[in-house]
Amino acid sequence: xxxxxxxxxxxxxxxxxxxxxxxxxxxxxxxxxxxxxxxxxxxxxxxxxxxxxxxxxxxxxxxxxxxxxxxxxxxxxxxxxxxxxxxxxxxxxxxxxxxxxxxxxxxxxxxxxxxxxxxxxxxxxxxxxxxxxxxxxxxxxxxxxxxxxxxxxxxxxxxxxxxxxxxxxxxxxxxxxxxxxxxxxxxxx
Numbered sequence: 001x002x003x004x005x006x007x008x009x010x011x012x013x014x015x016x017x018x019x020x021x022x023x024x025x026x027x028x029x030x031x032x033x034x035x036x037x038x039x040x041x042x043x044x045x046x047x048x049x050x051x052x053x054x055x056x057x058x059x060x061x062x063x064x065x066x067x068x069x070x071x072x073x074x075x076x077x078x079x080x081x082x083x084x085x086x087x088x089x090x091x092x093x094x095x096x097x098x099x100x101x102x103x104x105x106x107x108x109x110x111x112x113x114x115x116x117x118x119x120x121x122x123x124x125x126x127x128x129x130x131x132x133x134x135x136x137x138x139x140x141x142x143x144x145x146x147x148x149x150x151x152x153x154x155x156x157x158x159x160x161x162x163x164x165x166x167x168x169x170x171x172x173x174x175x176x177x178x179x180x181x182x183x184x185x186x187x188x189x
Contacts, residue, residue, distance in 0.1 A: 008168050011135055015126040018161050019058040030159050031061040033182035038122075039065075041185055043153045043178075047119040049074040051087060051145075051152070054096075054105055059124055060157045066090055076118065078145070079106045085141045087112040115149050123156045123176060132156075132175040132188035133167035146174040153177050155185070 038044050054077050055062040066075045070090060078085040080099070088107040090096075096105040123142055127135040134156050136142055146154060154176040163181050179186045 008135060011127055011164070011167070012137070015135070015162060016058070019126075019159070022058075022159065022161075027057075027061065027159070030182040034060055034157050034180050035065050037180050037185050038155070038157070041155070041180075043120050043155070047073065047153075049076065049117040049119055051076045051078070051118050051121040051149075053078060053122065053124045054090075055124070056104065060159060062122065062157075067093070074117075076112050077107050078141070080141065083139070083141075085145050087115075116151075118149050118152045121146065121149070121152050121154045123154055125156050125158060125162070127162050127164050127167050128156045128158050128176070128179045129164055129167045130179065130186050130188070132177065132179065133169050133173065134176055135167045140172060143172050143174045155180055157181075 044050070050073055052062050052066060052075050053059070054066070066077075069075070070092065075090040076087040077090050079088055088109050089112055090107050091109065095108045097108050098104065099106050123134060123146075125134040125136050125142075134142075146152075154174075155178045156176045157180045160181050160183065163179065169175075175188065177187070177189055179188065
């Protein structure tokens with residue numbers, strides 16, 4: 001965790017390379033450890049409506065937890081529309097369709113607009129630090145969305161190598177409440 005990056009572009013490049021080099025066994029093992037911690041975490045266990053993401057192959061896996069707990073929790077998934085994210089309820093694999101550009105599965109159905117019900121946001125990222133700073137993919141989608149739901153608790157999830165000494169931030173970047181790695185949960189604020 002000691003590496004300090006002062007350049008977002010360099011940090012993104014480095015993290016993307018490391019993510020691609022992780023074996024599927026290590027990704028699965030670390031993802032399982034992360035979910036062991038999160039399922040015991042009161043903001044998760046007590047929440048009924050959770051904004052989460054449908055993981056890509058290079059990210060901490062979220063697919064199994066969403067599918068296994070769909071009868072207990074309302075999971076919202078983001079869908080990119082233009083330069084914003086809209087939210088849709090996950091209601092089963094039969095309602096997931098590939099988006100046209102990258103083929104990432106997204107839920108069909110009406111947009112979820114009752115943002116007041118969102119209690120917890122599980123946030124993806126390329127890198128995080130112990131101060132709750134997050135480096136995303138560079139489009140600012142999550143920062144815009146998180147600014148619309150400031151009451152919701154936020155937790156970033158990442159593989160061990162994605163927790164770095166310092167993530168460079170700008171004025172529009174939103175700080176998270178906590179970070180979860182395979183080693184445990186780090187409370188920030």
